[in-house]
Amino acid sequence: MPGNILEANNISKTYGGVHALDNVSMCIKAGEIHCLVGENGSGKSTFVKVMSGAITPDNGEITLNGHTYRSLNPIDSIREGVQVIYQDLSLFPHMTVAENISMNKMVALGKKLVNMAEVRKTAEEQLARIGETMDLDCPIDEISMANRQLVAICRALSLDAKLLFMDEPTTALTNIEVDRLLKIVLELKEKGLSVVFISHKLNEVFEVADTITIFRDGRKVGDFNSKELSYHSLIYHMTGRNVEYPRYVRKATDDNIRFEIRGLSRPGHFEDVNVKMRRGDILGITGLKGSGREELALSLFGLNPSKSGQVIINGKTVSIHSPTDAIVSGLSLLPEDRYTQALFPTHSISENISSASLPSITTKAGLLDRKGERQNAINMVAKLHIRTPNVETSVQNLSGGNQQKTVIARWVLTDPEVLILDGPTVGVDIASKVDIYEQIQSFASQGMSIILISDELPELLANCNSVMVMRANKVVGFLSNEELEKPDAADRLQSMMSGGGDDFQPSIPVLEAQA
Numbered sequence: 063m064p065g066n067i068l069e070a071n072n073i074s075k076t077y078g079g080v081h082a083l084d085n086v087s088m089c090i091k092a093g094e095i096h097c098l099v100g101e102n103g104s105g106k107s108t109f110v111k112v113m114s115g116a117i118t119p120d121n122g123e124i125t126l127n128g129h130t131y132r133s134l135n136p137i138d139s140i141r142e143g144v145q146v147i148y149q150d151l152s153l154f155p156h157m158t159v160a161e162n163i164s165m166n167k168m169v170a171l172g173k174k175l176v177n178m179a180e181v182r183k184t185a186e187e188q189l190a191r192i193g194e195t196m197d198l199d200c201p202i203d204e205i206s207m208a209n210r211q212l213v214a215i216c217r218a219l220s221l222d223a224k225l226l227f228m229d230e231p232t233t234a235l236t237n238i239e240v241d242r243l244l245k246i247v248l249e250l251k252e253k254g255l256s257v258v259f260i261s262h263k264l265n266e267v268f269e270v271a272d273t274i275t276i277f278r279d280g281r282k283v284g285d286f287n288s289k290e291l292s293y294h295s296l297i298y299h300m301t302g303r304n305v306e307y308p309r310y311v312r313k314a315t316d317d318n319i320r321f322e323i324r325g326l327s328r329p330g331h332f333e334d335v336n337v338k339m340r341r342g343d344i345l346g347i348t349g350l351k352g353s354g355r356e357e358l359a360l361s362l363f364g365l366n367p368s369k370s371g372q373v374i375i376n377g378k379t380v381s382i383h384s385p386t387d388a389i390v391s392g393l394s395l396l397p398e399d400r401y402t403q404a405l406f407p408t409h410s411i412s413e414n415i416s417s418a419s420l421p422s423i424t425t426k427a428g429l430l431d432r433k434g435e436r437q438n439a440i441n442m443v444a445k446l447h448i449r450t451p452n453v454e455t456s457v458q459n460l461s462g463g464n465q466q467k468t469v470i471a472r473w474v475l476t477d478p479e480v481l482i483l484d485g486p487t488v489g490v491d492i493a494s495k496v497d498i499y500e501q502i503q504s505f506a507s508q509g510m511s512i513i514l515i516s517d518e519l520p521e522l523l524a525n526c527n528s529v530m531v532m533r534a535n536k537v538v539g540f541l542s543n544e545e546l547e548k549p550d551a552a553d554r555l556q557s558m559m560s561g562g563g564d565d566f567q568p569s570i571p572v573l574e575a576q577a
């Protein structure tokens with residue numbers, strides 16, 4: 063049909079019995095922003111991979127700019143103007159901004175010698191197209207995540223992209239950076255580019271989408287004009303049910319302090335942090351990225367040693383210099399960056415889940431009890447609704463949200479006294495969030511003390527019975543359970559995070575304020 067840059071017809075792809083895509087047809091119009099939404103594992107990334115020629119579908123055909131392909135390869139896809147920015151961005155960390163932007167173009171042009179003046183000129187031109195400037199000589203690993211996204215966009219533009227796929231581009235960005243990125247995406251659309259935007263953050267979807275296609279279980283539920291959908295109807299189409307976050311209520315009667323942080327400092331990372339937690343407390347820690355919250359979590363897990371202060375568990379001061387010390391002391395951490403810090407991608411779900419609790423499945427003879435390992439994994443897969451054909455599946459073949467649940471399962475199996483969850487639902491769909499919240503709350507109800515680090519305010523308000531706010535490496539505020547139930551709680555947290563007043567220095571340790 064004229065006006066369509068892409069037409070996908072009856073695309074199917076099966077992996078070992080799993081219908082990743084089941085007879086999906088879809089059109090992308092020239093110059094539109096088309097969002098793909100759906101639960102984890104619903105087939106969005108598989109669709110993108112088929113359109114880029116990275117994987118061949120079992121059935122179906124693809125028409126790009128009027129040319130029909132039964133088997134699209136990456137070179138044809140690029141020639142037709144398709145560019146994909148995957149979540150990991152695929153940049154070269156030690157090369158400069160200019161080199162990263164220009165390199166693919168140089169390769170595509172078949173240049174054998176690198177002309178640095180040309181490399182810089184290409185980079186400057188592409189940055190100018192999105193109205194940005196950057197230090198062209200700075201290595202990629204020294205620039206922010208937001209600027210890396212822009213470099214990836216410029217690299218795509220340098221190859222004359224007509225259709226840009228962006229797979230969860232905002233996951234690692236702060237709220238301000240997200241606004242900047244969405245503005246650029248809208249400007250690119252004005253200049254005639256088609257963008258396919260994938261996100262689990264539905265507010266972002268509504269901000270940019272002209273058309274929304276909803277996937278469920280590998281099938282297309284429908285294409286909608288974004289104006290005809292409400293937040294609730296979108297969720298209903300995605301999940302087939304109404305979704306509400308459960309609100310946590312602490313029921314434990316034991317008010318003894320189980321976990322205490324006293325004056326913990328690491329100058330430049332976090333300063334004078336004081337916390338007291340009982341069994342069944344879920345303490346939220348929030349703040350912008352870089353506020354010190356992640357550094358504090360890593361320190362508690364033995365990865366970022368503090369310079370002063372104490373960590374006390376069950377009345378005993380513990381000294382934690384490594385993750386092993388932390389686990390032995392009863393502390394576990396789900397790190398924010400699951401892919402590089404937590405997963406063994408080529409290993410099975412079963413091995414990933416058991417990897418932090420091997421002693422409990424090792425026989426007296428020192429052999430691994432494979433049957434026990436498998437059974438533990440089967441139990442956790444059922445509990446957390448991990449979508450997989452079986453527990454032997456390699457973790458790299460799971461969708462993002464299901465990888466996240468696998469890591470949560472691993473730490474829960476260690477049965478820690480204190481579980482620190484840093485961004486447990488990043489990249490997780492709304493229905494799976496509810497699964498994860500129910501599990502977090504159930505673990506707390508059984509007596510676990512949980513620290514939940516997040517910048518998603520609805521997540522904190524649903525799950526926590528107190529929230530501490532960090533800014534510029536310091537604790538700048540605290541809301542008790544009672545305060546969290548008031549209608550202005552989200553506004554107060556937001557304002558403390560950004561420095562808009564309402565600060566308070568908790569001279570009294572955190573949970574005493576609520577007793």
Ligand SMILES: Nc1ncnc2c1ncn2[C@@H]1O[C@H](COP(=O)(O)OP(=O)(O)OP(=O)(O)O)[C@@H](O)[C@H]1O
Nearest residue numbers: 077082102103104105106107108459460461462463
């Ligand atoms: N290489 C593979 N081998 C086996 N199964 C796979 C492979 N790639 C994808 N799958 C399966 O196909 C289904 C669709 O996965 P896909 O990554 O497309 O989902 P998604 O909608 O992008 O999910 P998410 O939002 O979590 O990223 C999932 O069940 C996934 O486990």
